[in-house]
Amino acid sequence: MENGKFITFEGPEGAGKTTIIELLKNHFQKTGFEAVFTREPGGIHIAEKIREVILNKDHTNMDGRTEALLYAAARRQHLVEKVIPALQEGKTVICDRFIDSSLAYQGYARGLGIDEVYSINEFAINGCFPDLTIYFNIEPEVGLKRIEANSNREKNRLDLEGLAFHRKVQEGYKEVVEKFQDRIISINANNPKEDVLKDVITVLENHLNI
Numbered sequence: 001m002e003n004g005k006f007i008t009f010e011g012p013e014g015a016g017k018t019t020i021i022e023l024l025k026n027h028f029q030k031t032g033f034e035a036v037f038t039r040e041p042g043g044i045h046i047a048e049k050i051r052e053v054i055l056n057k058d059h060t061n062m063d064g065r066t067e068a069l070l071y072a073a074a075r076r077q078h079l080v081e082k083v084i085p086a087l088q089e090g091k092t093v094i095c096d097r098f099i100d101s102s103l104a105y106q107g108y109a110r111g112l113g114i115d116e117v118y119s120i121n122e123f124a125i126n127g128c129f130p131d132l133t134i135y136f137n138i139e140p141e142v143g144l145k146r147i148e149a150n151s152n153r154e155k156n157r158l159d160l161e162g163l164a165f166h167r168k169v170q171e172g173y174k175e176v177v178e179k180f181q182d183r184i185i186s187i188n189a190n191n192p193k194e195d196v197l198k199d200v201i202t203v204l205e206n207h208l209n210i
């Protein structure tokens with residue numbers, strides 16, 4: 001059987017990735033298209049445990065390389081347990097964040113180097129790159145304001161980094177989008193949810209047989 005398509009959503013905090021995933025689930029339920037939705041770090045038991053360690057607000061002394069390695073370890077386990085088996089069954093997998101988050105956050109914003117972080121992730125993912133990545137392009141100030149306004153969301157260790165860090169994350173993403181133009185498509189995430197959803201569906205329709 002032919003492998004399914006591996007699609008990732010990327011973008012800064014509050015860009016709307018999780019919201020659009022929920023709206024997409026409803027859309028696919030109506031159209032009858034089947035997809036596996038998952039997220040990083042997490043998606044399976046071991047990776048959710050690693051997520052708790054990385055994002056714990058008390059772990060303020062976590063070293064940047066430790067952080068990068070933990071994200072890569074969670075990624076590896078999630079791929080092996082959930083993503084690769086689903087792709088092998090011919091399913092479409094849509095994942096909230098993947099390698100580009102590590103390149104932008106750890107590689108660029110933490111200053112570890114995009115190429116260095118790419119190397120450890122090359123080892124972790126062992127060739128399983130996304131077929132398509134949708135980048136939710138938004139100013140960090142707008143995303144952070146959205147998160148502030150959402151009283152249901154508990155802030156994690158990365159959310160609590162200052163605006164300067166989140167501006168660097170956006171700069172990092174700009175480099176990553178430029179570097180991997182062949183697989184990354186940017187959409188305007190400043191627009192109302194319904195418009196963002198339409199744009200995402202259009203991109204997916206152009207890349208999947210749906």
Ligand SMILES: Nc1ncnc2c1ncn2[C@@H]1O[C@H](COP(=O)(O)OP(=O)(O)OP(=O)(O)O)[C@@H](O)[C@H]1O
Pocket residue numbers: 011012013014015016017018019020146147149150189190191192193194196
């Ligand atoms: N297009 C939009 N316009 C206005 N508000 C939005 C839009 N999309 C999402 N929001 C709101 O912004 C907040 C953050 O959205 P969401 O959790 O989907 O972002 P995210 O990209 O998954 O963020 P993170 O990666 O930081 O978890 C939520 O309160 C959501 O309702």
Ligand SMILES: Cc1cn([C@H]2C[C@H](O)[C@@H](COP(=O)(O)O)O2)c(=O)[nH]c1=O
Pocket residue numbers: 013039040041071097098099101102103105106158159
């Ligand atoms: C995969 C990945 C994620 N991050 C950061 C990005 C966010 O701040 C959190 C995840 O939280 P979310 O609300 O579920 O988006 O982790 C990162 O720095 N590096 C990564 O590889």
